[in-house]
Amino acid sequence: MTNDPPPVSATTADGLQRLAMRAIHRYALADGCTARLINVSENATYCIDDPSAGRRWALRVHRHGYHSRRAIASELAWLTATRRDGAALTPVPIAGRDGDPIQTIAGDESVGARNVVLFAWEDGHEPAATDVAGFELLGETAARMHAHVKGWHRPTWFQRHTWDFDTSLGETPHWGRWRDGMGMTDDSRTVFTETVAVIGQRLERFGKGPQRFGLVHGDMRLANLLMDAGRVKVIDFDDCGFSWYLYDCATTVSFFEHAPEVPELLRAWARGYRRVGTLSAEDESEIETFVMLRRLLLVAWIGSHSETELAQSMGVAYTQGTVPLCQRYLARFAPGRGTSVAAGSAVKLGLWTRLFG
Numbered sequence: 001m002t003n004d005p006p007p008v009s010a011t012t013a014d015g016l017q018r019l020a021m022r023a024i025h026r027y028a029l030a031d032g033c034t035a036r037l038i039n040v041s042e043n044a045t046y047c048i049d050d051p052s053a054g055r056r057w058a059l060r061v062h063r064h065g066y067h068s069r070r071a072i073a074s075e076l077a078w079l080t081a082t083r084r085d086g087a088a089l090t091p092v093p094i095a096g097r098d099g100d101p102i103q104t105i106a107g108d109e110s111v112g113a114r115n116v117v118l119f120a121w122e123d124g125h126e127p128a129a130t131d132v133a134g135f136e137l138l139g140e141t142a143a144r145m146h147a148h149v150k151g152w153h154r155p156t157w158f159q160r161h162t163w164d165f166d167t168s169l170g171e172t173p174h175w176g177r178w179r180d181g182m183g184m185t186d187d188s189r190t191v192f193t194e195t196v197a198v199i200g201q202r203l204e205r206f207g208k209g210p211q212r213f214g215l216v217h218g219d220m221r222l223a224n225l226l227m228d229a230g231r232v233k234v235i236d237f238d239d240c241g242f243s244w245y246l247y248d249c250a251t252t253v254s255f256f257e258h259a260p261e262v263p264e265l266l267r268a269w270a271r272g273y274r275r276v277g278t279l280s281a282e283d284e285s286e287i288e289t290f291v292m293l294r295r296l297l298l299v300a301w302i303g304s305h306s307e308t309e310l311a312q313s314m315g316v317a318y319t320q321g322t323v324p325l326c327q328r329y330l331a332r333f334a335p336g337r338g339t340s341v342a343a344g345s346a347v348k349l350g351l352w353t354r355l356f357g
Contacts (some may be wrong), residue, residue: 007333008105013037014110015108015110016061016114017035017037019106019107020035020037020059021104023105023118024048026096026116027103027118029050030053032052033048034049039307042066042239044061045059047059047121057077057119058121059113059116060117061105062114066238067115069102069104070159071160072310074158074160075160075238075240076093076102078225078240080093081090081152082149082234087147088172088232089231089234090237092234093119093345094119101116101117101118102117103116122228123226123228124228125226125227126222126223126226126227129135132264132265135268136269136275138232138272139270140232140234142217142220142245143276145216146214146248146277147215147276147277154215159241160241160242161239161241161242162241162242163262165199168293169300173300173303175300175301177300178192178296179192180293182311182315182318183299184303184319188319188320188322191323192323194334198329199296199329199334203289203337206244206286212246213245216240216242217237217248218240218241218243219239219240219251219254220252221254229283231247246286247293249269249273249290251268252265255298257294258321261326270284291335299322300317302318303319327331
């Protein structure tokens with residue numbers, strides 16, 4: 001994947017920390033604020049604390065080359081409209097002293113110049129991966145966001161990534177090639193190739209009509225959702241772009257697609273979605289395709305982001321645990337395909353069971 005950052009060395013971490021501290025002075029914040037790194041993924045995110053007032057904010061330091069300034073402004077325009085129009089609770093961007101919510105901060109040679117955005121802090125806790133009622137709320141929230149975006153008049157300058165088959169698993173992937181996933185073997189490569197082909201065929205038939213394809217959050221995994229007093233807050237719109245609306249459903253089970261409770265959680269999401277929006281039985285039957293699309297996309301992400309703590313925590317086991325999921329998918333949607341690796345997959349299934357239970 002082009003433009004990927006190098007591993008976050010101690011030198012780079014120090015450079016980012018200094019840049020974050022310089023960024024604080026671009027905003028009307030009190031002297032004495034501190035910056036504490038809380039996450040490094042696509043971007044580096046800091047908790048900005050004002051100990052004298054007991055307040056805090058979230059500062060996002062953007063990585064090089066992933067989004068242009070225009071694309072970042074597009075993200076902020078959508079999440080602001082989403083909150084303003086009551087479609088979902090989203091983070092509130094804080095303008096700098098010059099009135100611009102996007103600040104470009106010069107860094108040293110280890111990190112270079114970076115775009116940064118400051119957000120008001122949002123309280124709440126991550127939803128539980130076993131909370132059926134919570135997943136119904138997630139479905140409702142997604143339906144409101146989708147309904148809103150279908151009626152929202154985007155600015156003429158709006159620019160975001162497109163997440164379709166080609167840019168996910170095809171020839172121009174945003175997150176790298178799935179073939180470069182950690183621990184890829186001949187067996188896994190073969191069954192993944194079969195699965196990718198079936199996904200591509202089914203998505204071609206599914207189509208990109210306006211009721212199925214549009215602007216989506218694109219990363220509604222549990223880490224990007226907050227439950228607060230029975231309300232769902234949706235944060236981190238960094239991957240928002242144009243894709244199938246059902247992709248938002250698939251992202252809710254990111255990194256635990258193999259868990260036995262996932263089918264029930266996805267049914268709960270669909271029930272919640274129908275309380276607000278329309279979801280046909282035909283569309284619901286295709287959710288598993290989007291789950292597999294997302295799973296293989298994450299195999300690619302882990303391979304191209306090996307410097308991150310999340311990728312390292314998933315690693316080879318995530319790639320190998322994907323094999324039985326592919327076999328199950330092929331058995332349902334393309335019986336007879338992938339049989340050349342059936343024996344090898346039985347071995348992988350045993351490994352998957354030991355790793356994930």
